[in-house]
Amino acid sequence: MEKVIRHLTKDVIKVLKAGDFILFSGILYTARDQAHKKLLDLIKAKKPLPFDLKDKVIYYCGPTPALHGQVVGACGPTTSSRMDSFTPQLLSKGILAMIGKGQRCAEVIAAIKKYQAVYFSTYAGCGALLSQCVKSKKLICFAELGTEAVFAFEVEKFPLITAIDAQGGTIYE
Amino acid sequence: MRKVSVKIIEDKVKSLSIKVNTHLRPDVLSALKKALRLETKTLARKALNAIIKNAEIAQEKSIAICQDTGLPVVFLELGAEVYIGQNITEIIINSVAQAYRQGCLRASLQRDPILRQYKPEYKPAIVHTDIVNGGKIKISLLPKGFGSENKAQVKMFNPTSSWDEISDFIVQSVALAGASACPPYIIGIGIGGTQDFACLLAKKALLLPIDKKSNAKIAAMETNLLQRINKLKIGAMGLGGKITCLGIKILTHPTHIAGLPAAVNISCHALRSGSVVI
Ligand code: SF4
DSSP: OEEEESOOOHHHHHHOOTTOEEEEEEEEEEOOHHHHHHHHHHHHTTOOOSSOOTTOEEEOOOOOOOOTTOSOSOOOOOBGGGGTTTHHHHHHTTOOEEEEBSOOOHHHHHHHHHTTOEEEEOOTTOHHHHHTTEEEEEEEEOGGGGGGSEEEEEEEEEEEEEEEOTTSOBSOO | OEEOOHHHHHHHHHHHHHHHHHSOOHHHHHHHHHHHHHOOOHHHHHHHHHHHHHHHHHHHHTOOSSSOOOEEEEEEEEETTEEOSSOHHHHHHHHHHHHHHHTTOOOOBOSOTTTOOSOOBSOOOEEEEEEESSSOEEEEEEEEOHHHHTTOEEEEEOTTOOHHHHHHHHHHHHHHHTTTTOSSEEEEEEEEEOHHHHHHHHHHHTTSOTTSOOOHHHHHHHHHHHHHHHTTOOBGGGOBSSOSEEEEEEEEEEEOTTOEEEEEEEEOSOOOOEEEEO
8 A cells, every 4th residue: 555645634544554655745843862852841841832742743853954955954764762751741742643763662552552643664764865855844943952953844755654553553573 | 204284184084074975885785786686575675775766866966875974983094104293083073074064964963971961063073093004094984873873782702602602692683673773784793802892893894895705714604694684584674574684794803811702783774984095
């Protein structure tokens, strides 16, 4: 199964099965280690978040700067398991999906099931290729983190492999 | 004595820094193409095709092969007859940083590893220096991505341990890396020396072309490991299939009668390295 998805909703997620390959067109929010830590610190302190997490697709990515005339530099996924300890909380705040690379821990799989979310992997180590899918890039928050800031990427036909589906099915043995 | 100008070193290091980050090593590229011929699993084939396409785009557009342009690790061989008149380590660190900035590579280095309160920077590359005979300078650069560096392992075996025990440890290290460090992998093994030296050897082994034959004894170990690792069926990007590892290189060094250090340094498929000789 290979199809283009423009609106990622709970209904769409429900029917995705581990191993399904899709092309996603829409908005991704980049967030990696330090952005996760900051978001969780704010949640813990019951402070307002710099952006609403509800229904967001979070992409574990820290891009290289854009060359002249390009939207963004290389922008492949980083290792997801480093975000494992933060993920259940973010799912409870309504994020819809995560994109990264590699396995997730049992707690994350359970939380994905509980919140009917999905975890995708994308072409790991293919930052140049993936940069060609990014049509615009906007800084959202945490500029002081450099590459680890949160950016909104508008992507067109971004390749995704359903790695852990809403039923807890996974491509990793 | 041979006098070498600072400017030449700077220029060579700068162009090397850009080149290794935008041009996939030819031996790795041909191993990937061979893997694609052997692989039959659909998703793994898709992944291999993407990796090859990525290398083409990176080279054509001068974009980094991977956004993790690594912690730049430099191996410097400095001829004993060379005279520079300035600190070559500083020259290299500054030149790498300048090239990274100019080439839109990523500032990935955190000055304070504990509190992590600084914005990521371009400095400092790590420089390992060997003084060698003659009047030449050889500079090798290995930008080491941390997705794979995080999976490095070292173990101190007994001197009476068998090769089987060591190879079990190596295979387990790769199994632990799983899908997280961007397989298919290239694996550097360092055996002997001290604990830290074995780690350094393992990293140095990644500089060796994977299509170059090692001596017969080592080659047999490498082949045996390659077969065992491919049986893990992690596959390209963890999508299963025949190809988990593209190549293995082992380096050895004399060690103490009481020990047997063994280190594993895993590289992702985006193995970037290159050398210049001045
Ligand atoms: S492990 Fe290698 S290919 Fe993967 S993200 Fe890190 S540097 Fe890039």
